[in-house]
Amino acid sequence: MDDFAKLAEYVGFTNALEVGAFVPTRHTDTYPFITPTGTELAGKSVIITGASKGIGRATASRLVKAGCSKIAIAARTGLDKVAEELKLEAQQLGLDPPTILPVQVDVTSDESVKAAAQTVEDAFGGKIDILINNAGYLPKLVRIGEADPSEWWKGFEVNLKGTFLCAHYFLPLLLRSDTKIVINLTSIGANLLTIGGASYQASRFTNCRITEFLARDYEEEGLIAISVHPGGVKTDMGDNLPEVMHFSLTDTADLPGDTIVWLTKERREWLNGRYVSSPWDMQELEGKKEEIVERDLFKFRMTV
Template sequence: MSSNGNLNNGSEAPATASLDSWGKYSDPQARPSQGLTSEAIRFFTPTYHQDTYDAINPRNFNLAGKSVLITGASKGIGRTTAIRFALAGCSSIAIAARTTTLLTSLTAEILSAANEAGHPPPNVLELTLDVSSPSSVESAAKTLSKEFGGKLDILIANAAASYDLSQPLAESDVDGWLNTLTVSLSGTYLCARYFLPLLLKSTLKTFIGLSSVGALNINATMSGYQVAKMGVTRLVEFIDQGYWRQGVIAVSIHPGGVDTELARTLPEEFHGFLVDTPQLAGDWMVWFCDQCKPENGAEERKGEWLAGRFVFVNWDVEELQQRKEEVLEKNLLKFRMAV
């Protein structure tokens, strides 16, 4: 992380990031060096996608025989992602939410998507899961282990929460602030804590933590949300550090500016940025998991070079791969202090 609050991406960001191409918003409460994310980060690849595209089309990949768990699956990005994995032929799909009311209809959509793409019907497991509760997460892990043969290939930690983001810290709602960290950050930790043992028994061993561009920003009224998302990004680095030798590939992602129920808790001036489709995020995750499949004779998996890093799903994947050597040489896309 550079001294102006931006992710180390190998290029100098402007001291004040106006982001004219994203919109005219600037936080009047922010110090000049702590505005929105710089265009240098947005244009880490020349192409910046806001919808899905052929290179990440889930119908181009084959995840037959693989299993995935998606938390926060009842709505928004999580719901769409479950359907996109079905289009890629994923054989076992666990959909988890605090309340399961909306999961039954999602199961039907998953089965329909698999059929549409010409795949056998996947084993769909509906899980009641409160990621803020250690006992709930532990119980869900035991249930999944039993249903999925003691292993899990892919964990997508999507569940998150937010609160009224209209007040600066000293006027913020204490319960809401703490709940944001409990669900978004502690929830990601608990999922890692109880599901990593199942990942370690699989072949893909892939962990995706949903962070946000908010992890890079400092906005006066958004401390809880932005601290939580930065924490998720850093937690993924810890997962990578602790388990890469055992084959785990962990990444954190900015899933785009998607118009979801949670995103609508952002201050109204941010709503104009909510123009990316959930299919973009879902398809990027399918693409990445396909990149993490072991290949016969290969010393490393294609997606291994992104392990421990923070990636925008908007970046074009082919252009991103062209920067692989630079990213590895300079250890880019990680939080660091510049001195």
């Protein structure tokens, strides 16, 4: 058995490689078609969780670059420094300074998320346009019988309960908007069967299904919900992956940041309830719009 075959046996790709190759071009960094110009999100209000570092921090920066007017940055840790950095970035870009609202929140706590929603409601005039559920947790990959139960369950606490609580408490604010977009960060791991990966990969799978349910539950109100795989970005969370999987961490954080801006700058009903991979070329993805809708692609279904 060659090295790739050994890796494939361990990772359990299922059809993840085919999903990744759905569009011909794969990006590892941002590119002109999705790079913000400063007007994409002008007048829009956003809250992003897990915004203190990594992909969340980079996405907040790209929201600034897109001209977003009101940005609530949420995390468990203090965010005052990040808020000042984001205001400075807007100034350096020659953009109108956005309102940056730091919100300290534990996405696994009912009371904490409820309080955060009230804070944002009071500060942003009673509504928000976009919710980005970015906060996530990757436990070390350990087989179920060998896992520490509390550590294993933490993957679901952050990735599933956190997504649910934020959706639950911010939905009233979203539904007062004309934009009404939810972005749930997921992972290609939702489509893998890696040995020891049950906590992370199953919880990321549920993120995709929650996205489908949001689209289904609120279709009459016009809510759009999209699951986004950020790509393989080397973050503190990614460091919990086994060394053998670090080869996949080749993408910049700006790639998912700009992909999210592109996905939220207009309402794309044809992607509602679906999974989108940041490394895909978005222009090529647009070219496959009819195929995606006709075949109802990028939702989880059993094959028979």
